[in-house]
Amino acid sequence: MADEIQVSRPKGRLDSNACAAFExxxxxxxxxxxxxxxxxxxxxxxxxxxxxxxxxxxAKRLKASGGSIALCSLNETIGEVFEVSGFDRILDIHKNAExxxxxxxx
Amino acid sequence: xxxxxxxxGFAAELGxxxxxxxxxxxxxxxxxxxxxxxxxxIYHFTLAFDELLTNTISYGFPDGMHEQITVSVTLDxxxxxxxxxxxxxxxxxxxxxxxxxxxxxxxxxxxxxxVHFVRTFMDKVEYRREDGRNRLTMAxxxxxxxxxxxxx
Numbered sequence: 001m002a003d004e005i006q007v008s009r010p011k012g013r014l015d016s017n018a019c020a021a022f023e024x025x026x027x028x029x030x031x032x033x034x035x036x037x038x039x040x041x042x043x044x045x046x047x048x049x050x051x052x053x054x055x056x057x058x059a060k061r062l063k064a065s066g067g068s069i070a071l072c073s074l075n076e077t078i079g080e081v082f083e084v085s086g087f088d089r090i091l092d093i094h095k096n097a098e099x100x101x102x103x104x105x106x
Numbered sequence: 107x108x109x110x111x112x113x114x115g116f117a118a119e120l121g122x123x124x125x126x127x128x129x130x131x132x133x134x135x136x137x138x139x140x141x142x143x144x145x146x147x148i149y150h151f152t153l154a155f156d157e158l159l160t161n162t163i164s165y166g167f168p169d170g171m172h173e174q175i176t177v178s179v180t181l182d183x184x185x186x187x188x189x190x191x192x193x194x195x196x197x198x199x200x201x202x203x204x205x206x207x208x209x210x211x212x213x214x215x216x217x218x219x220x221v222h223f224v225r226t227f228m229d230k231v232e233y234r235r236e237d238g239r240n241r242l243t244m245a246x247x248x249x250x251x252x253x254x255x256x257x258x
Contacts, residue, residue, distance in 0.1 A: 015131070016124060016160045046131075046149065048156045049219035059211050077149050084226045085219055086207025 005104050006034040007097075011043040014051030023054045030058060035067030036104045040097055042073040052085055059091060068092075072100035114141055115180035120159070122173045127159045130177055141181055147246060150227040151179070151188055154244055157220030158190055158199060166194025166240075174239070185229075187245040197240060198233045199224070 006029045010022055029037060037058060059069050072094040074082065082088045094100035116137055120126040131152045138148035155177065167173050174193040179186065204225065205218035224231055228244040235241070 013131075015127065015156055017128060046152070048153055048160075049223060050160070052219060056211070063211050077146050081153070081223070084207075084223060086205075086209075089208070090211045 003036065004034070005036045005038050005101055007038045007040055009040040009043055010051075013046040014044060014054075015046065015048050016050040019050040019054050022051065023057070026054060026058045030061050035062065035065065037062060037067070037069045038097065038100050038104060039069070039071045040073055040100075041071060041075070041078060042097075044078065045075075047078055047081060049085075052081075052087060055091070056087070068104055070094060070100040070104050072097045113180060113182045115178065117176060117178035120163075120175040120177060122163050122167050122175070124160065124163055126163065126175075127156055130155050130159060134179065137179060137181075143181075143186070147186065147248075150246065151186065154224045154228060155188065155190070157223055158242060161197075161199060161220065162190065162192050162194055162240075166192055166197060168195065171195075183248075185245045185247050187243065189244075190242045191239055193239050196235050198235070199242065200231060200233050 008022075008025055008029070010018075012018075014022055026037070039055065055069075055071070062069050070092040071082075073096055074093060079088075079093070082091070082093060092100070092103055094103065116133060118130065118133060120130065134152050134155065135148055137143075138145075138151075159175070159177070162175060172193055174191070176191045177189065178191075179188045181187075199221045202218065202221050204222050207222075224244065227246075229247050230243075230245045232243045233240070234243075
């Protein structure tokens, strides 16, 4: 089960209000032993630092346990938010799910 | 849509409730659509308000204090200016250090990003404490032609 790629595909807006549910979702996967996490941004229009914090939390936990995380399909504006935060340098960000899955499976 | 010589804008009084952050986001989006602002500009202002207002609402009013939180947005030919005026405890978000964005996943602390976004995405940010209130003003200068529809 740990080798399966678990996908999260948040929808709409990941602002401070929506992040509690997002965090609960990711923590659930991690607590269940998931070691490969893919966050697909295809349906996401907006993210704030609250959302980035949840993702960083998941990345830290996975790194510590030898797992991996990848993000894919960020729109241009959200991609820029990740660049400004420096997160693009510490997280694997892919143009599409196929590329992200290939990395996670390797 | 013309009227580039007119000023336009809106203001809103907020309650000390995090759902008000969503309301401001919707107000900015509606305003941006009505005035023909580019989506990226709308996003950056929404993000800046989100980060600043979340802090103000979460930490600015220990129990029992009078609450006033006023947001205003003004658009003219040259710039989009936004302001948050609140009666909370004295707090200058600009005094916080920017996060070290070169740190690795393990070393990167969780906090500090919100104000970093405000500083980076806005062209100008100013803070003043006056009459017992925090006044945070931010602005983006509009480039011509692609930023707004203009009269020939």
